[in-house]
Amino acid sequence: MKKGFGPAVWAALGAVVMALVLAGTGVLHLGSGTGSGGDxxxxxxxxxxxxxxxxxxxxxxxxQLAHASIRTQPVVAGSAAGLRRGFARVLDLSPLASIDxxxxxxxxxxxxxxxxxxxxxxxxxxxxxxxxxxVEAARAKAGSDAAQVKLAERRFGLEFGPGLARMSPAARSxxxxxxxxxxxxxxxxxxxxxxxxxxxxxxxxxxxHSQTVRIIGPAAAADPQLQDAAMLAVLPAPxxxxxxxxxxxxxxxxxxxxxxxxxxxxxxxxxxxxxxWAYRRTGKGTFRRIAIDEAQPIDAGWLVSRGLTAGxxxxxxxxxxxxxxxRGASAVQEDD
Numbered sequence: 001m002k003k004g005f006g007p008a009v010w011a012a013l014g015a016v017v018m019a020l021v022l023a024g025t026g027v028l029h030l031g032s033g034t035g036s037g038g039d040x041x042x043x044x045x046x047x048x049x050x051x052x053x054x055x056x057x058x059x060x061x062x063x064q065l066a067h068a069s070i071r072t073q074p075v076v077a078g079s080a081a082g083l084r085r086g087f088a089r090v091l092d093l094s095p096l097a098s099i100d101x102x103x104x105x106x107x108x109x110x111x112x113x114x115x116x117x118x119x120x121x122x123x124x125x126x127x128x129x130x131x132x133x134x135v136e137a138a139r140a141k142a143g144s145d146a147a148q149v150k151l152a153e154r155r156f157g158l159e160f161g162p163g164l165a166r167m168s169p170a171a172r173s174x175x176x177x178x179x180x181x182x183x184x185x186x187x188x189x190x191x192x193x194x195x196x197x198x199x200x201x202x203x204x205x206x207x208x209h210s211q212t213v214r215i216i217g218p219a220a221a222a223d224p225q226l227q228d229a230a231m232l233a234v235l236p237a238p239x240x241x242x243x244x245x246x247x248x249x250x251x252x253x254x255x256x257x258x259x260x261x262x263x264x265x266x267x268x269x270x271x272x273x274x275x276x277w278a279y280r281r282t283g284k285g286t287f288r289r290i291a292i293d294e295a296q297p298i299d300a301g302w303l304v305s306r307g308l309t310a311g312x313x314x315x316x317x318x319x320x321x322x323x324x325x326x327r328g329a330s331a332v333q334e335d336d
Contacts, residue, residue, distance in 0.1 A: 106148040
């Protein structure tokens, strides 16, 4: 009996340990009630963040509503000029800095060779202490240095585009310095359709911010896939601080048909997983999270063309609280 009892005890202990492990991982839920549908069932359901994605309904009782201070207001209809959509990519400015340095070196060499040619020509004219061959060699050197200056100046347009070539040397030097300090970035903007004229405003957007830039001119080459003219623009702070070379943004420019929809205030939006969300009130204490797709930023908020209709109540104060209740407070902190 003693020999058979040891394995049985060990087996029982193993079962207990396995049950505790499963309970800790959420595969097995331990509750005090099994038939009444009371508090034990609520605990067995697990935290809200384990719920399926399509279950985005939050329900609050009267006491929770009072503490949450939820405020809603009906969305109103609105419209805005249509947008042409594309993307913007941050360019590496190391080649631009190299060209700028080559230009400065070429100009210094040209100034020195010209001064040397003038000095030798003056000596040759005065007392023949400088030979004709020396004067001609100095002039040839000055001509070669002048060609290097022209080449460096043309490289701005050949490698980056006419827009950058038209910038003054001082403006290009400021752009390079600001880019190195994170205060500016050079964008290549690709938007299908006719080329954008210099000075055209373009809205640059990432998952959290939006900023307006202005076209400075065409880029040097078209995108091999889009086959449309690309444009250049300078992105200033604050978005420039996170604009590393190669990063891509969404770009929008005015054009096309007028867009109609409803206006969602910025205070109603929650950002999560790179998307925008809002909570629509579906009943007393009941709120459903909905995705804000195909939204256009405007002065009053965001113009939403689908998912909402005029008059529907949405949460304008307390949306972050509802998201914390639904997903858990840690999810909000991670997304922020």
